[in-house]
Amino acid sequence: MSSPELVTVTIDGRDIQVPKGHGMIEAALEAGIEIPVFCYEPRLGGPIGACRMCLCEVEGMPKLQAACTMTAQDGLALSTAQTSAKAAEGQNAVLEFILLNHPLDCPDCDKGGECPLQDLTFRWGPGATRMRFPKRTFDKPIPVSPLIALDRERCILCYRCTRFSETVAEDGQLVAVARGASSIITTFQDEPYRAHFSGNVLELCPVGALTSTTYRFRARPWEIQNVPTVCGLCPVGCNVWATTREDKVARILSRNHGEVHEGWLCDKGRFAYAHLRAEDRISLPRRRVRRRGFEPVSWDEALDEAERALREAGGPVVVAFSGGETVEHAAALARLVREGLGGGSALLPETFHPTLDRFRAPLSAIRDADLCIVLGDEPVVERAPIVDLWLRAARRGGAEVATLNPAGTVSLPPGSAAWAAAQLQSESAAPELRPLARKLKEAERVALVWSEDDPSGGAHLAALADAVGVKASAYFLPRTPNGRGVAEAWGQPGETPTGEIGALIVSGDEAAADPRARELAERARFVLTTSMFESDLTLWANVVVPGTSYLERDGTTVNLEGRPQRQRRAVTPPSEDELVFFAALARRFGVEIDPWPGMLPDDHAPLPRPADQNGPVSAPKARAATSRSGKGLALVRYSALFSGAAVERVPQLQFQRPYPEIELAHPDAAARGISTGDSVTVSSNGTSKTLTARVNRRLREGVARIASEHAEGLENRVEVAGG
Amino acid sequence: MPPTRKAKHKLLFAQAEGRDLTRLPEYERVGGYESLKKALKMERSAVVDELLAANLRGRGGAGFPTGRKASFLPKPGDTPKPIYLVANADESEPGTFKDREIMARIPHMFIEGIVIAAHAIGASAAFIYLRGEYLREFEIVRDALEEARHAGLAGPNVLGSGWDLTIVIHRGAGAYICGEETALLESLEGKRGQPRSKPPFPAISGVYESPTLINNVETLATVPKIIELGGKKYAKLGVENSTGTRVFSLSGNVANGGNYEVELGTSLRELIYDIGGGIPGGRELKAIIPGGSSVPVLTAAEVDTPLDFDSMARAGTMLGSGAVIVMDDRCCMVQLGLRVAQFYMHESCGKCTPCREGTRWMVSILRKIEEGEASQGELDLLLNVCDRILGNCLCPLGDAAAMPVASYVARFRAEYQRHIDEGGCPFDGDSTLDHVMAPVDQHHARVRSEIEVPA
Amino acid sequence: MSSALYDEIQTIAAQYPERRSAIMPALRLAQEKFGWLSPEALREVADALDVTPAYCAAIASFYDMFHLEPVGRHMVEVCTNISCALVGAQQVLEAFESELGIEAGQTTEDGRFTLRTVECAGGCGWGTVVSVDHRYREPVKPEDVPGIVEELRSAAD
Ligand SMILES: Cc1cc2nc3c(=O)[nH]c(=O)nc-3n(C[C@H](O)[C@H](O)[C@H](O)COP(=O)(O)O)c2cc1C
Ligand code: SF4
Ligand code: FES
Numbered sequence A: 001m002s003s004p005e006l007v008t009v010t011i012d013g014r015d016i017q018v019p020k021g022h023g024m025i026e027a028a029l030e031a032g033i034e035i036p037v038f039c040y041e042p043r044l045g046g047p048i049g050a051c052r053m054c055l056c057e058v059e060g061m062p063k064l065q066a067a068c069t070m071t072a073q074d075g076l077a078l079s080t081a082q083t084s085a086k087a088a089e090g091q092n093a094v095l096e097f098i099l100l101n102h103p104l105d106c107p108d109c110d111k112g113g114e115c116p117l118q119d120l121t122f123r124w125g126p127g128a129t130r131m132r133f134p135k136r137t138f139d140k141p142i143p144v145s146p147l148i149a150l151d152r153e154r155c156i157l158c159y160r161c162t163r164f165s166e167t168v169a170e171d172g173q174l175v176a177v178a179r180g181a182s183s184i185i186t187t188f189q190d191e192p193y194r195a196h197f198s199g200n201v202l203e204l205c206p207v208g209a210l211t212s213t214t215y216r217f218r219a220r221p222w223e224i225q226n227v228p229t230v231c232g233l234c235p236v237g238c239n240v241w242a243t244t245r246e247d248k249v250a251r252i253l254s255r256n257h258g259e260v261h262e263g264w265l266c267d268k269g270r271f272a273y274a275h276l277r278a279e280d281r282i283s284l285p286r287r288r289v290r291r292r293g294f295e296p297v298s299w300d301e302a303l304d305e306a307e308r309a310l311r312e313a314g315g316p317v318v319v320a321f322s323g324g325e326t327v328e329h330a331a332a333l334a335r336l337v338r339e340g341l342g343g344g345s346a347l348l349p350e351t352f353h354p355t356l357d358r359f360r361a362p363l364s365a366i367r368d369a370d371l372c373i374v375l376g377d378e379p380v381v382e383r384a385p386i387v388d389l390w391l392r393a394a395r396r397g398g399a400e401v402a403t404l405n406p407a408g409t410v411s412l413p414p415g416s417a418a419w420a421a422a423q424l425q426s427e428s429a430a431p432e433l434r435p436l437a438r439k440l441k442e443a444e445r446v447a448l449v450w451s452e453d454d455p456s457g458g459a460h461l462a463a464l465a466d467a468v469g470v471k472a473s474a475y476f477l478p479r480t481p482n483g484r485g486v487a488e489a490w491g492q493p494g495e496t497p498t499g500e501i502g503a504l505i506v507s508g509d510e511a512a513a514d515p516r517a518r519e520l521a522e523r524a525r526f527v528l529t530t531s532m533f534e535s536d537l538t539l540w541a542n543v544v545v546p547g548t549s550y551l552e553r554d555g556t557t558v559n560l561e562g563r564p565q566r567q568r569r570a571v572t573p574p575s576e577d578e579l580v581f582f583a584a585l586a587r588r589f590g591v592e593i594d595p596w597p598g599m600l601p602d603d604h605a606p607l608p609r610p611a612d613q614n615g616p617v618s619a620p621k622a623r624a625a626t627s628r629s630g631k632g633l634a635l636v637r638y639s640a641l642f643s644g645a646a647v648e649r650v651p652q653l654q655f656q657r658p659y660p661e662i663e664l665a666h667p668d669a670a671a672r673g674i675s676t677g678d679s680v681t682v683s684s685n686g687t688s689k690t691l692t693a694r695v696n697r698r699l700r701e702g703v704a705r706i707a708s709e710h711a712e713g714l715e716n717r718v719e720v721a722g723g
Numbered sequence B: 001m002p003p004t005r006k007a008k009h010k011l012l013f014a015q016a017e018g019r020d021l022t023r024l025p026e027y028e029r030v031g032g033y034e035s036l037k038k039a040l041k042m043e044r045s046a047v048v049d050e051l052l053a054a055n056l057r058g059r060g061g062a063g064f065p066t067g068r069k070a071s072f073l074p075k076p077g078d079t080p081k082p083i084y085l086v087a088n089a090d091e092s093e094p095g096t097f098k099d100r101e102i103m104a105r106i107p108h109m110f111i112e113g114i115v116i117a118a119h120a121i122g123a124s125a126a127f128i129y130l131r132g133e134y135l136r137e138f139e140i141v142r143d144a145l146e147e148a149r150h151a152g153l154a155g156p157n158v159l160g161s162g163w164d165l166t167i168v169i170h171r172g173a174g175a176y177i178c179g180e181e182t183a184l185l186e187s188l189e190g191k192r193g194q195p196r197s198k199p200p201f202p203a204i205s206g207v208y209e210s211p212t213l214i215n216n217v218e219t220l221a222t223v224p225k226i227i228e229l230g231g232k233k234y235a236k237l238g239v240e241n242s243t244g245t246r247v248f249s250l251s252g253n254v255a256n257g258g259n260y261e262v263e264l265g266t267s268l269r270e271l272i273y274d275i276g277g278g279i280p281g282g283r284e285l286k287a288i289i290p291g292g293s294s295v296p297v298l299t300a301a302e303v304d305t306p307l308d309f310d311s312m313a314r315a316g317t318m319l320g321s322g323a324v325i326v327m328d329d330r331c332c333m334v335q336l337g338l339r340v341a342q343f344y345m346h347e348s349c350g351k352c353t354p355c356r357e358g359t360r361w362m363v364s365i366l367r368k369i370e371e372g373e374a375s376q377g378e379l380d381l382l383l384n385v386c387d388r389i390l391g392n393c394l395c396p397l398g399d400a401a402a403m404p405v406a407s408y409v410a411r412f413r414a415e416y417q418r419h420i421d422e423g424g425c426p427f428d429g430d431s432t433l434d435h436v437m438a439p440v441d442q443h444h445a446r447v448r449s450e451i452e453v454p455a
Numbered sequence C: 001m002s003s004a005l006y007d008e009i010q011t012i013a014a015q016y017p018e019r020r021s022a023i024m025p026a027l028r029l030a031q032e033k034f035g036w037l038s039p040e041a042l043r044e045v046a047d048a049l050d051v052t053p054a055y056c057a058a059i060a061s062f063y064d065m066f067h068l069e070p071v072g073r074h075m076v077e078v079c080t081n082i083s084c085a086l087v088g089a090q091q092v093l094e095a096f097e098s099e100l101g102i103e104a105g106q107t108t109e110d111g112r113f114t115l116r117t118v119e120c121a122g123g124c125g126w127g128t129v130v131s132v133d134h135r136y137r138e139p140v141k142p143e144d145v146p147g148i149v150e151e152l153r154s155a156a157d
Helices: A024-030 A085-100 A116-124 A160-168 A199-206 A267-277 A300-312 A329-342 A355-357 A385-396 A417-425 A432-441 A457-468 A483-488 A510-515 A515-523 A537-542 A578-588 A651-656 A666-671 B024-029 B033-039 B044-054 B066-071 B098-105 B107-121 B137-148 B181-188 B217-229 B231-235 B268-275 B309-314 B333-347 B352-368 B374-391 B397-411 B414-421 C003-013 C017-035 C039-049 C053-060 C080-088 C091-099 C144-154
Strands: A006-011 A015-019 A055-059 A077-078 A148-150 A175-177 A184-186 A211-212 A224-231 A239-246 A249-252 A286-289 A293-296 A317-321 A343-346 A371-375 A400-405 A444-452 A472-476 A499-507 A524-531 A541-544 A555-558 A566-568 A633-638 A661-665 A681-682 A686-694 A702-705 A717-722 B084-087 B126-132 B167-173 B212-216 B243-254 B258-263 B285-289 B323-326 C074-079 C112-116 C130-132 C133-138
Touching: A006 A510, A006 B397, A015 A024, A015 A055, A015 B024, A055 B066, A085 A116, A085 B352, A085 B374, A116 A175, A116 A515, A160 A175, A160 A199, A160 A385, A160 A400, A175 C053, A199 A211, A199 A249, A199 B126, A224 A566, A249 A267, A267 A515, A267 A651, A286 A300, A293 A702, A300 A541, A300 A578, A300 C112, A317 A329, A317 A515, A329 A483, A329 A499, A329 A578, A355 A457, A355 A472, A355 B258, A371 A385, A371 A417, A371 B268, A385 A400, A400 A417, A400 A432, A417 A432, A417 A457, A417 C017, A432 B374, A444 A457, A457 A472, A499 A515, A510 A524, A510 A537, A515 A524, A515 A537, A661 A666, A661 A681, A661 B084, A666 A686, A666 C080, A686 C003, A702 C080, A702 C144, B024 B107, B033 B107, B044 B066, B044 B217, B066 B107, B066 B212, B084 B107, B084 B181, B098 B107, B098 B137, B107 B126, B107 B137, B107 B167, B107 B333, B126 B137, B126 B181, B137 B167, B137 C133, B167 C017, B181 B212, B212 B217, B217 B231, B217 B243, B231 B374, B243 B268, B258 B268, B268 B323, B323 C080, B333 B352, B333 B397, B333 B414, B333 C080, B333 C112, B352 B374, B352 B397, B352 B414, B374 B397, B397 B414, B397 C112, B397 C130, C003 C017, C017 C053, C039 C053, C053 C112, C074 C144, C080 C144, C091 C144, C130 C144
Parallel strands: A006 A077, A317 A343, A317 A499, A371 A400, A371 A444, A444 A472, A499 A524, A524 A541, A633 A702, A661 A686, B084 B126, B084 B212, B126 B167, B243 B323, C074 C112
Antiparallel strands: A006 A015, A055 A077, A148 A211, A175 A184, A224 A239, A239 A249, A286 A293, A286 A541, A555 A566, A633 A717, A661 A702, A681 A686, A681 A717, B243 B258, B285 B323, C074 C130, C130 C133
């Protein structure tokens, strides 16, 4: 790539060289000059020049100009308020206008101490107001959702929040209504702002207008510490700051990693931390006594019990992983089992295809692609939310984003991903994929995304990427945050034994919820779980060791790109973490493991280069799926982002959980006389549920979709009838 | 709409007297669409050259040379994007109603101008952004367009040339700001009508991020006449730098309000007295707004100022939209300021800070002055607030509020001073603008206005 | 969901290079059908254009001609901008207020009339301009008002 042309601009008399077209706010910063801004936020798209805070004098222009809207051109000479009296007067004017209707409630404003408006007023603002009229008043604060409070009096109408909603998340829910001085920020009919990324507006708001209900009045800026770490709730691995106060997590803020998430977080990552303090958290080790009872035991007694049981196991050892463990934690288990116990097998949450590393690229490369193809029936936003934002950014930038699923831009029957991947490689693609196959040939940069559970999904994706060639980057979206790191740390999973099992180690809450682990437990003589919360399996287990959250331990996690990242302990767990436990246990079997992870990645981790390998990629044969076989509708289920143990334990997040609803295609609904909002009966093979219908005009005829947490007991074909 | 009275040098309306030019056959009988036929035989650039030779300046308000604006657009072969023409028919500048009469009486001339201009820039589609309240005019233009399409004068394969021009009428819905060109484009794209930051200018990235030429109704309706006469001959009308005729909208305290098409350079006196019949009821002329409510006011003493761009600039004001509002001696200049400020407060789009907050502040201060409760300092504060709005906004609407109000104070300072000194309005309820109910003050039938309007 | 409105909106949307441009005509259609832009009306437009109801509200509330609260079956709008005000618009408004028994901005209790003032209507030389059900009457003098109201009262709604 050729480097961009450099030009010389002059800012406050200082000449600096920057690339042509560089934003002047950034150029000034590079010269060490700060131009105050409110509305300007490059991540929200082009500048809008609305707040006028950045007015500067520009040589050759009679009027002051908004610096945020200017780009570097050779010879451009700009003077900020620091050297130009005219610019200073303009800036004072704007600040006075902003403060006209802004209440002076800084002492009890949550933004106090970290508020750009407060800082600017302190530095440049007028000492007293010249406004002798009543300020605008509103009811305050009003809930925008259970997570977000809005104080309209403090709002300075910078439109950052609404631009985020409209142009980044594209949820279109937070909007400005009315006009002029009557303009306000609102949702439709005061309904809650219910969207996957809503919490980002809290960090975007430059004043205390939008505040977090979970953080309001909890802490003052000088009482807190910010710990750099990585979110452990999905495979994206967003970089975050965990704000702690008195050894408790008080909030999660984003820590911008431009290649991973550009500073955005989903609401699960931002708000689910409260599950750390859930009432049903397991905080003490315990062991089973007699058939039904438990007794709390000390850490050493738990170790004794585990050691005894493992020595007496007398049969194969199996470890069931959650996919959220750190690499060090998984490696410790691997060494314990292989070196200390003479071997065993593992139940891994997912399968990875190593060839995919050839097509490794940062997530930000999606934005730079001109064609993105998403294969698989699960919505990307539910699996790896930030990837959805990157795809939207790509589309806004002019890329074509083709989604191949029953509700996609290319409508395919459920279960068509593997077939579609094969078709796209073939010289004579099926008619519905032919236009896309042609575009795939012509495109210059292609991003391929796989979004569903399929053990051979990685192979299909790799084969397609291989056929597309060097211009392809490939992203396999795992279901678990560190399933890949865990799998690599463990190595070959080995055959799962049949018959009686000597000992089963259930690592983490997701493993405890896995029906396969449950089945193994029934055959196991001894079951040990490490869990944060109670589940069927903790009630079944012989020994229960308290589990920890990603915010409570140090270690390495590998995200879906294959980027090893560092998680840090932000707060102290209720008892020692799993690594300490298994290191101690391993020592009893003569295996020395460091209970503190040694070499950890940087806090701003780079992505390893794409793997340098050659050779053919083969994928299993795939057949075309059809939605027309059998009676009723084909059911597609997906695990929703806002489902699961952590979300269930945060009261403020309940409204984000998937509605008990079934999505129906327009013709199917019409044929049954069903409209959106109707109560319908969904049944299959003896199970019957009442759900609310929602007609989705994009959904393919013959297909229905339900979030997994509402689809329990239903088979793959369902009958739907109006109430 | 009452008929327009005879004025002197008519060009656009020359043949409209006593004829129904809304019908195509009648329009063709007086030479309609001949200019289009002529233009289609000309090179695109030759059409633009005629506009340059005519020195036609935009009739929407800013007076930018039309030919130059057209020449900023990329040529059809040089851009992968479609090129669009947009007719600005959102006419809402207070005092202005000329575009309405053009659309109502000579709609085909307007359409012909659109087709010629679209040909000149190689546009594939044209949009008419037509003020929402103009229902009758919409119906007339819609019907005329239908006739033109049937006759092959617009639509697919215009006059057998192989060139297709789709024309879509897009109706506004009541927002003055949508007359500002970039706000108009946003509104046309289905967004809130808030102005965009420029650059990029519409000529490079306009509607749907494509090159776009935007012109006022009257500007476009003048184009066929320029092609008919030739740019040079057209330029002989009017005065230097202000060529041709303009349709002036005359209103207020004048005997015969209405639209009058006269040569540029005609004096205000001639328009108000000779054509408009002077001030009725034996009252005296007090003040004149020469170009719509956005421009600075002139006093009675300046009634001999010629209506052309340069003379107006020398007098410290602007020709604007060509709306001449006449005030007699019963008009309180503080009330005028208040009513004008209320208009801009109501119409401020809310995007940029100085306009949104400043216009509201101006209204508060002016109300206080009118009620006789303002201190001396607050009169200075008013001027300072105007000054702090001026030049600091995203679009010209803020200036359009600050400039005229500042001019009222400057030219009628004594009257403002009396309000302060006497603790009330010297007109004592007898002013024509006394207690006029402005839309900002009434309970809104749209979103409940949650702002507390200062009492 | 009325599929007639849905289909009409699709036809309008097809006229534009980008569908979103159809939002203003779609809102106008929905308003004609429902009398005002109720939440339900906004939801229908949103569904037809694949935008959110909030987006529809953001657009509708920007423009004076869209009504987010119920309005009377007859709409009387009096221009009170300078040109009309200079020739007696306030007196015309007051004549309507007393004739209808409501103030500017209000709707009669029987839901028949909404009276409001508007900014410059674009008939300044022929003031006072009054728009009655979107048709201009110009010029209107205070003495014309009883006749206009009588005419509307006797007309079928
Ligand atoms: C607040 C504001 C309102 C405007 N309203 C109108 C209008 O109603 N009609 C119009 O033609 N131009 C209006 N303009 C001017 C347009 O921005 C633009 O300059 C014009 O349409 C260009 O056409 P012209 O070159 O043919 O005059 C307005 C400008 C501003 C700043
Ligand atoms: S709420 Fe905050 S982010 Fe949104 S417009 Fe107001 S000040 Fe800006
Ligand atoms: S930061 Fe430049 S206008 Fe807001």
